[in-house]
Amino acid sequence: MRSTIMFFRKYPPEYTVIAVFIAIGLVLQLTALSNSGFFSDEFLHIEAGRHPAWGYSDFPPMIAAFAWIQNLFNTDSVFINHLFNLAASAMAVLFCGLTTIKLGGKWLAVLATLLCILLSPGIAGTRFLFLPTAFDQLFWIICIYCSASYCQSQNARYLIWFCIFGALGFLTKYSIVFLFAGMLTSSLIFRRDIFLKKSLWIGLLIFLVLITPNLCWQIKNLFPAITHFSQLYDSQLNRLSMGGELKKLFLFSNPFTMIFWLPGLFAIPFISKFKRYKLISFALCCSFVFLFCAKGKWYYFFPVVIGAIPLGTVFFERLLQKRKWIIYAYLTVLGLTGVYLLPQGIPIIKLQRFIELYHKKPNKDGKIPLAFDNYYSTEIWTRILNVVNKTYIELSSEEQEKCFILGRHYSMAGAMNLLGKKYGLPQAFSLHSSFEWMPEFDKGAVIIAIGESNWLEQHWGEYFKYVEEIGIVENKYASKESEYNYRIFLCKGLKYNSVEFKRFIEN
Known part of the structure; x- marks a missing residue:
């Protein structure tokens, strides 16, 4: 005293x-x-x-x-x-x-x-x-x-x-x-x-x-x-x-x-x-x-x-x-x-309490739009990682060696690299904004691709012979229609090598 x-x-x-x-x-x-x-x-x-x-x-x-x-x-x-x-x-x-x-x-x-x-x-x-x-x-x-x-x-x-x-x-x-x-x-x-x-x-x-x-x-x-x-x-x-x-x-x-x-x-x-x-x-x-x-x-x-x-x-x-x-x-x-x-501005209270306190109501699409995704991102990325990890471990050992993860947005690639370590996932890449990095690979590469709602199967079909949608992760707090869901695809039979693929993606 x-x-x-x-x-x-x-x-x-x-x-x-x-x-x-x-x-x-x-x-x-x-x-x-x-x-x-x-x-x-x-x-x-x-x-x-x-x-x-x-x-x-x-x-x-x-x-x-x-x-x-x-x-x-x-x-x-x-x-x-x-x-x-x-x-x-x-x-x-x-x-x-x-x-x-x-x-x-x-x-x-x-x-x-x-x-x-x-x-x-x-x-x-x-x-x-x-x-x-x-x-x-x-x-x-x-x-x-x-x-x-x-x-x-x-x-x-x-x-x-x-x-x-x-x-x-x-x-x-x-x-x-x-x-x-x-x-x-x-x-x-x-x-x-x-x-x-x-x-x-x-x-x-x-x-x-x-x-x-x-x-x-x-x-x-x-x-x-x-x-x-x-x-x-x-x-x-x-x-x-x-x-x-x-x-x-x-x-x-x-x-x-x-x-x-x-x-x-x-x-x-x-x-x-x-x-x-x-x-x-x-x-x-x-x-x-x-x-x-x-x-x-x-x-x-x-x-x-x-x-x-x-x-x-x-x-x-x-x-x-x-x-x-x-x-x-x-x-x-x-x-x-x-x-x-x-x-x-900052999440000093729990998410559900925040929604109740500020009377956040679902919009016409049933979403509760929140401005900052850090309030709910852990839940979203955990669900995406579970889908990606399940797909990866089901690949043959030969396919796993030449597997990469492609994030349409830099946040997707960054999240996979940061949060995917504990799953032992392969390296993720993206050509979006300052991320702009792609490893070298040949036409035998296997790509697990992550995109927003508007990136459909036919888009990836331009680059791969085989495309399968392996998961859709809903985002019930999205503020934009393009972020209502995250779509995850398994892509094989690349039509181009990494250099050509990069050029097509950039264009």
């Missing part, structure tokens, strides 16, 4: 709040992991860790480096395969709190900031999944912390740290260039003296050195990232309604957090008391506008929102210094709505 009292006396309350929220955040994440399987996109990044490279067509190399380390444990454990998420989430909470303090916030501002971060279903959900977005948010807030530290102290070493963490962010998700563009615009308007700092140019040199291997990979492979962005824009982003995306942003960031991050973006740059931090606030404002003009999806804006929240909470803490009861009341409402909304 005495040691606890001494702790609270020794450390300011702001740091106690941060420590408590880190603990709460970890408990929430661990609870969610116990109720969760794998999200479909996670399989691609876990598989990338088995094929280390300086770049991939759909994403930078950092996520694969994290996966490579997790893969050293050689397990399909959901917990192990999210170790870096746990670390990144704790560090994000830490730097959100430290940024608030650096901006002049006291314990109440820190409390408000971390409530907003922790009880936003969208932010919590994107940090929970093993995707680049989780680590992208971390590097954004670290860069903003470095900027706040520089604005406060004028210590030029923070410019170097900004460049270092900016490079790590670039190697995690290329969208951090919107932060760079915002900072450049803000610096040209308000702080042109920064460009005369020797430390900035040292930092930029380090930045260039760190990203050079990825740039060389891009050049060698004719800039697949640009091709990917172009295809993404033409197929998805160009069709987005930005009004609809902003509506999703307001909803999934918890509508009650808006009172903090909107002023942080669009009011703080013009308030004289925050003149010292105008560089940061205007940079975030510009980043938001640039993302909007580029037609970014709603969750692309979360790093900007996370950076703007500390500015807003510090502003209101000062504004309502003599009326703190207003902040207490508002944070109570924010907390209650956050607790209600949070299970929509």
